[in-house]
Amino acid sequence: MRKSEKKKQVIKRDRYLKIRVTEEELEAFKRKFKNSGMRTFSGFVRAMIFEGYIVHFNEEELREIYHLVANISNNISQIILHVSRDDDSFDSDIAEIKEKMAQIWQPLNFFTCKVLQLRH
Template structure:
């Protein structure tokens, strides 16, 4: 045991419900090794698993908005005309972006 990086052992006892809860939280955090999970929790106290899919969706919507805005700007510069449909489309895209942002902010601690 002297050749191990971690040569000090710490033991503690739990009941069945506590064990099940520990394994459930370990599974939710995508940690496969119980020792690594318990060590991480004992040292840092918390493990966060972030879902970035709402951010990716918002980035996609913002990219579409930017592309559409550039296309509209080109058309306005060449024809000196802006269409009601263009303005409505931009408003709808902004609503999607704001909804994504509100969702993301509502999920933050």
């Protein structure tokens, strides 16, 4: 089959899949569809079924991780403040610590943002 023939081939979708949803769930589907940039709602739902995934997370655990990282970051900042007052010989070490903390915060913030996007 030539490339041009493949383009002209139409997929006949003659089966129906019916599901029941609440009004809130339907609105969530519509919002996600609107943000998807896809042309048809049916195509969007098929993509969600075949290419989507289910993510289960515990918001309380995420908050706890965030809280712990914030505490560690604050403690490190206090240590840096006290060390830099008395001695500037640790400047390179302090710069490395700040860089490592940024490396921790960046994926944590990214992950938190993605989790929030997954919510209805």
